[in-house]
Amino acid sequence: MHQTFDTAIGMNLLHANQEGANHNRAHFNTWGITCLNLMSSPGAGKTAVLEKTIQSLHSHMTIAVIEGDMTTELDADRIRQHGVPVIAINTGRSCHLDSKMVAGGLHRLEQDHDPTGFDLVLVENVGNLVCPAEFAVGEHAKVGLLSVTEGEDKPLKYPIMFLAVDCLLITKIDLIPYLDIHLSHIIANVRQVNPNVPILPISVKTGEGLDDWYTWVKQAVHQFSNRPFTRHS
């Protein structure tokens, strides 16, 4: 005779991650740290933007970086050369950072440093336009990067990513003259899924637009850390 076990679960698998993200956020708030989560496809320029940002803002505020990479520490090594603490998280088979991995990173930060001495933690997520958008890590704001070489249609193909971001950097704009793309088309496609997000076209190569980005970061830190920067120069 057959006995059947049938039970309704209705469990949302992302809730567990969200609870971890809330926990991380509470730590950031206690420490007075603003956390930004940088997300893009591989090669859009996250590490290059981080390097420039650290160079420019390091004299104003104290920065630490959490580097998500599937297997290597190549990006972490690049960032370490700029004299800021870098916590490298190898995600292994996972194509995104989740809140539990970042919690592990925060424990390491706490062990090696006084976390209240930081203003800003920049998280460099794994290069991927799909999964990172679904997994909050406790950040105060999500920053997306889209390089002009990726094509105008990417906001339409990966709408959840572009819907999720609180600031979008369009990178490598110095290459536009060599491509059959129009900045206005990219922006129009972003606007279909995120009508109000600040869109900042930048070039790390020429420096164009970077001041607007630095201003956005400073405003975010003012808003979320809720105290003066640790350095005043």
Next chain:
Amino acid sequence: MGLQFAFEAETQHSFLAGVQLQIQETPLIAFCHQCQAEYYPQIGIQYACPDCRSPMEDIRSGRELKIDRIVHCCLNS
């Protein structure tokens, strides 16, 4: 599909070998505040409201990742 493939790969040669994963897809449904109506965005092509062209702001369905139920059948000797 990736999830189906991963499920089979992870369960084979384990006590769960032969277990079936049934994935129920939910359609992408957005809500237009301007029109006060739901609509089906055309994925990859057009997300704005087909009637008034307002950008997609609210997703009402299609982002679910849930375990709905577990069904287990066994022979009672």
